[in-house]
Amino acid sequence: MRKIALFDSTLRDGSQAEGISFSVEDKLKIVQALDTLGVSFIEAGNPGSNPKDLEFFFRSKDLSLQHAKLVAFGSTRRRNTKAEDDPNLKSLVHAGTSCVAIFGKSWDFHVTDIIRTTLEENLAMIEDSIRFITESGSEVFFDAEHYFDGYVANKEYALASLRAALAGGATTLVLCETRGGMIPSEVKRITQETIALFPNVDFGIHTHDDAGCAVASSIAAVEAGVVQVQGTLLGFGERCGNANLASIAGILGTKLGCDCLCGESLERLTGICRRVAEVANVRISGNAPFIGKSAFAHKGGMHIDGVQKNPHSFEHIDPMVVGNERRLLMSEVAGRALMLKRIARIAPNLDKDDPVTVSLMDELKRLEAEGYQFEGAESSFDLVIRRHLKMYRPYFTLVHYQTIGSSPYADPQSGATHAAVVKVKVKGESAITAAEGEGPVNALDRALRKVLEQFYPTLTSVHLTDYKVRVLDSAGATASKVRVLIESTDGKESWSTIGVSKDIIEASWFALSDSIEYKLIADGVEPSGE
């Protein structure tokens, strides 16, 4: 089995992404997670440029890692100085990692126009700096910055930069597609041509996603013969990000039959990605390949039908292989099969050709045409089924609600802006109460739960965790239809409900009252409405 080493730079290149910033504690947690996954190298910072990074390297000495080697990152020495006098290189040695990544310029334009030195001096900077580190006892990877653009502009000079690195003692030459704009076929051609010139040298690849091709370019470089792939687990990085190592691990493991996780199983991939996202306080995009929540979610009717007959039909791999799971979504495009399955959970004996089933399907289509969307609101969906099948006795009946808001508000000290009055009938008894809130929905939510808790004490544990509003057909402006989605929890389970109306208060009311009814049904509470 071909071995590929993954080199993760979440903590270095990744922290150059907009909105990403790690504490030392965060970094330690991420290192542990990456090591558990089976990454070979973890580039953890630039000790010369950042005191926080230096602190990290000291504290990391207590970590006992199973697979990964920590890598400190830094640039070549400044022009016209000696390596041994360079504070940046000295702090790399000071950080004490067994591997160091040194980056230097391979593109003549960058040498002359950006760092502004001679082409000869730049080669000397590469060779000297690498020699200084190797002589301190660490292994050096050379990051040939802008290698691909450099190769196109001045091939001989780009190659000379690699030779300088080898002369200094670098063990791996990492070809960097720093601007991220090159298409994979070019990356592959240049990688192949380069590797052919250095038969016994190990090569790596480092790409960016500015053309949306970083994963593909990395895979193309593996096809061309590199043995190390650099990237960041979730694709964090400067501008459009670095190559996404989760996708690369998925492809290497499931398509190319490589071992890129030091023998560890891919099954932990999704879980570890979610843990790293948690630490970084970032949401993984639902459609992220391999690890996203929607990566194996099926919505189209034909897809759902196909997957139920044989998952192979619309899934490129078994989701379990990467620790993810299959989901079948509700929607107008999902078709009958899924709806029938959901109905069967509630009424297992109902035939699919029964007129009741047919009319229920019509009811669901009508609601979807009105703007209901049950995909994220399965609990409301279940209630629609129960009501239609008459398997439902109400827990309460609304007599009347009223919301009153004003500015300025009568009691400015309260922080509230609205009051709500709710009157309900339960077990033949009427009850009325009021509550205040920040906005009308907040007030209504409080008043509704307050008036019902006396009858159904189980509701005291319920609170809302999410509230979303979407204006449908917004050209109707303030008279447009509004869809409200609510997520509730009792501390153990969570459930989602929906309401649609031209009146945002009424839409919220539908979602709020569904939420409460769903909880009471789930708890097996005896209905006692009217």
Added chain:
Amino acid sequence: MRKIALFDSTLRDGSQAEGISFSVEDKLKIVQALDTLGVSFIEAGNPGSNPKDLEFFFRSKDLSLQHAKLVAFGSTRRRNTKAEDDPNLKSLVHAGTSCVAIFGKSWDFHVTDIIRTTLEENLAMIEDSIRFITESGSEVFFDAEHYFDGYVANKEYALASLRAALAGGATTLVLCETRGGMIPSEVKRITQETIALFPNVDFGIHTHDDAGCAVASSIAAVEAGVVQVQGTLLGFGERCGNANLASIAGILGTKLGCDCLCGESLERLTGICRRVAEVANVRISGNAPFIGKSAFAHKGGMHIDGVQKNPHSFEHIDPMVVGNERRLLMSEVAGRALMLKRIARIAPNLDKDDPVTVSLMDELKRLEAEGYQFEGAESSFDLVIRRHLKMYRPYFTLVHYQTIGSSPYADPQSGATHAAVVKVKVKGESAITAAEGEGPVNALDRALRKVLEQFYPTLTSVHLTDYKVRVLDSAGATASKVRVLIESTDGKESWSTIGVSKDIIEASWFALSDSIEYKLIADGVEPSGE
């Protein structure tokens, strides 16, 4: 210049993405945006499976499109029936588009195990169905579903499916990588081998992003000779999504020198993507290639230094080419420059180092931290500047507003659910009035304009054209902060305003009153508040 036709399926395959659902109005807006961009084909729905899609096709007949042709999408006839009896094929003809996409099976496993018919019958289904549509006068593109997996499993059968489509009269053969798991080098090889067998036929490519390679595979297929690329503008689609056409357009236009926008400039790419995202109520990921907010944002010190010396050093293209902009994150130089430009429009003589400018910048930052976002609300931005510079006398002062909503509502015949009372002072005079509406914001909007029109008759021409709500930090549920964006028009100009509050009514009030003040300033009406 090589021409490539882009085929957008946002409204069909895109609506199969989790969380995406379009109203007929949304669809019409997206069609207009895609046509303006220069897309050649817009696949707008499956009229046979969905009454909303059929309605769309009828209403779309009034659109006058510059570049794009609308395409209706549907499957081959059912097994063992006649094409002319197939309700799905009949509704495709009924939809009346000049192009139709027919999808059929190219993978023997899908024929035998999923649709469960014989290999011969499937070929007849493809040929008959396409002939039925072409004989009705429409051009047919054949979507060879699962072509690549089929080619690997049973090459002869996959090719036979293409021959059947040609026999039926299809003008373009679209090779579909339906499961999305194939790497680009395989996609390229199979595309090349296939095209070589059909020398005078037009080919298209349709890929999915399950391995994170959909863009690269599409580009590989263009290198292999296809003339049509299918995808969705923002990558929406089943599971991990379809190939992202924004990235593909960026690459084709800036790397491969192709015209893929019917001669239109790429400069509108970013703006149109943001408009489509707005309609879909989806946020474009910051790191999206070409169009993301961070796509040309530089954070690392060395990157910022490089870009300031020569943007070419760390940018693969000039951001203006795709209508995006450079941002320097550390220094916030870009942010300041833009704000100063806007301030200068209102107060051209104000120096950028004036303490008033500095405190105004602080005020703007404070508002942004609170959740204001002036990108789509330039009119509110201008009002903030005027208020801060004391270049502002109010047109009216709010004494008090109140909204009262109830269910059931006092007057069920009215269609209203809420009443609003607004009391203002104008020119020393007090005025109070009330109005009803569908929901509290609608009532407040009506009451505010009603009470002010007597003082400012120019307001009679104003009405709202758009109303959007976004819950910020939604974990606070119904007590979360809400951002309201309003678009207003007087029939000639349109302008956008914003409000942020925990109370949706108050947030709406801010945006409504800004809208009215902006109109009065724009008309040069003499302020007469207090």
